[in-house]
Amino acid sequence: MIALEDVSYGFDGRLLFEGIGMTLAPGSFHFLTGASGAGKTTLLRLCYLDLLPQRGTITAFSKPAARLGRDGIAQLRRRVGVVHQDCAFLDHLSVRDNIALPLIAASVPPEQHGAAIDDLLHWVGLTERAAARPPELSGGEKQRAALARALILSPDVILADEPTGNLDWEMSLNILTLLVELNRLGKAVLVATHDLNLIRAAKSQVSARVLRLRQGQLDVAGAGL
Amino acid sequence: MIALEDVSYGFDGRLLFEGIGMTLAPGSFHFLTGASGAGKTTLLRLCYLDLLPQRGTITAFSKPAARLGRDGIAQLRRRVGVVHQDCAFLDHLSVRDNIALPLIAASVPPEQHGAAIDDLLHWVGLTERAAARPPELSGGEKQRAALARALILSPDVILADEPTGNLDWEMSLNILTLLVELNRLGKAVLVATHDLNLIRAAKSQVSARVLRLRQGQLDVAGAGL
Amino acid sequence: MSRLLDLMRGDPVADRVVPPSTRSSALTLIISAIMAFLAVFALALSLATLRLADRWSSALGESATIRLTAPEESEEARLSRILAILSETPGIASFRALTVEEEKSLLTPWLGEAVPLETLPIPRLVELLPADQDYDAEGLRLRLEAEVPGAALDDHAAWRRPLVRSAHRLTVLGFGALGLILVAMAAMVTLASTASLAVNRPALRVLRLVGARDAFIARAFVRRFTLRALTGAALGTLIGLAAIWALPDMEAAGGFLTGLGFGGLSWLSALLIPLIAAIVAFWATRAAAFRALKEIP
């Protein structure tokens, strides 16, 4: 549903990657690895059009990204759920309202919010903290809230940037199970992570492809992992 | 050098832990584990007096914390290096200046900054990114910069909150080696982490005690880990 | 305007996405209030000087007198010649020869009742009132001297005219100050709302990231700031009106200088101030919001 073709990107003239291609098809499950600073977050930002490629083309839901206006990008983001590495929230709203934010932005009437939020809060174990403000959350709770927000509009594509960086192993496996389940429903999932154990655990549940960013290239990591 | 005695703390009346004790002696190495939301960050904040205990006493460098004024707390923090989980920086300063911030705050003349900063930048692998602003750093680069800032005043106590949450395994081991080396110099080190592999790796290098926060209590995790 | 009214209705759900009352958005309210307060005073001052000028110009009049002395020729003939000249002179509203009784009443303050004016060769006087457009006093004086022996123009209103002119100039200054204050208010409200938007940049980014469209985000902010400017300016205007109303009544005490109060219904014009503030805030915040959003992908 999102395809990168021959894409190059770099900050301040320093090219991070050159001529890479990637396709997130429905039902596909990808892991993205690479050293710290390799460009994982940057690649994800290209996928949800937070950055536009300096060369190459990105196609999102069969439309060329360059031809989407600002409103087109907003529409696109409602179909792509993103767990950001830095988990930015609106600090004046409760956790519950922050999770509902995509619904509010998409002008879904408040009457239709209820059930989906409660389910998600339960899934990520934040039912008790639903009334807290984001600055009062622990690091791991923030990540889980960010995941819930990414899933609230049941998007077709799920991009997660280090979703388990601050979570213990048990919680990480829970999250992974949730993502695998969504993937089985036909959603495309891309998880950027440096946690090789998580990737190994996933391989037993789903046929995931592992992409590795190295020296500006995107390689498929062999079975050796 | 920092000792907690019979300390209780909780937010909004919800007690997180009750009557716990802990001593960070010179040359000691502690790991702090616990589920997400157990109170690891909160315990660390108590250690550098960002929070004051609701019951019990904290002694820092042989002085009762309750009797330190605001300036006393500032002085204390120059002897305690903290890697915060959320890595807050001054966004208008370069990475290099952010790492030098404790020196500036302690009114160390700029002429004496040079060598220590360069060494640390090299150690954490940020020499190339020294001129960048913090918002331009990747997640892992931020964590490494935060570590460098915590170490710049060569503090007697080092508190690190998930210092490897966004780092790949190789980089994590590098950081661990650095912390172990500092510990050998007699500094007290406390690392909050959920990464059991890291703890296992450390055990081969140093005799570390593993503390676990569970159900409001601080237990010493057995050798079973 | 209809857009403004539409805005006031608002959408309670969308509204919540804007962080409540940050310090710099409270600033918008305070600035609007203070500037509106000052504007009310400037307006009152301008209106007062305007009334003052009117009153002075009507109270003091602008009449001039022509004096006819030294009986060389028949007095009546010369008098009719003067009247003929006056009727030809442009810029004179009316003129007439004073009767002996009128002249006597004019002289009484100087001479007292006892002097037998009838027996004196007192000069005849012709009073003239210039029209709005001043007549050429110097030209008239020369012509009279040339054509009517013994006739002298006494332009004794001349010293009063600058007074009225001064009052008019004060009015212009007052309205100028009012304009300055309104412009300053516009500038500061614009800056305060821009500052508040800059502060809320992270919030704007979060909203963009969850798929909110620009119009949605802008509307919430614009509504907040327009309401704040309107509230502030309305508050300032009300306090200003109350303060003026509470001032000791100068009219009674002064007599000549009209009080600072608004005459009649002119206080209604003060109600324009909050409206102007709201319109300024609306457009300023709208422009600032779209500008801020354009920098966020």
Added chain:
Amino acid sequence: MSRLLDLMRGDPVADRVVPPSTRSSALTLIISAIMAFLAVFALALSLATLRLADRWSSALGESATIRLTAPEESEEARLSRILAILSETPGIASFRALTVEEEKSLLTPWLGEAVPLETLPIPRLVELLPADQDYDAEGLRLRLEAEVPGAALDDHAAWRRPLVRSAHRLTVLGFGALGLILVAMAAMVTLASTASLAVNRPALRVLRLVGARDAFIARAFVRRFTLRALTGAALGTLIGLAAIWALPDMEAAGGFLTGLGFGGLSWLSALLIPLIAAIVAFWATRAAAFRALKEIP
């Protein structure tokens, strides 16, 4: 003041910890500039009306006249009685009997040169100038009527006095506006710097976490804001002075109304405006900084 000067010197390293020119600290500069600009105008207006009042009161004078008519008793005796009464009346600065020549010149506008005043029984006139404290005109009138037959007080300056009083009242209003503007400036500078501190709260927190003492942090912020308010107000004052200097010279045109310009060295008083702004900003930011820091552990 010495603390203020100390501050100006500053510490280039410590200064860098304050985020540069955020929008709301730029606001401090703009607000100071605009309010200083308005203050200069209010000051100029106040000084102008003050001079106006002086000029009116001296130009129009405040003299009154006592007229002595109807020779019942010897004129000289009655005249000396009037002078005696006047010397007893409080609130009169000076008085003298007019000579016949002076009376003649007063009457000329009315009667022309031809009337042989010497032959007429014209009344004697005594001119009196009241002191600053007005005398009791009504009391004097009654006393004269009772004690000196044929003497009448003509308080012909009475209608002018309210004019002068009006000018004085305008001056009071002008200085009142000036005060209001300065208070408003203080309020807005305080709010803007408080807002800026609130915005920079995360930066304050980072500084506290790395072991900076409160005084260190506060100094950097206070210096930034004091300089900003001083610069803004100085800029506004200069622009204001320039604008007034550039105004068409009304003095030449108007005559009666003095121009808006500062007379002589009075423009130096405008230099107080930036100083006041700086002092206000210093204390406001200092208080706000320590208040903000107290909330950060």
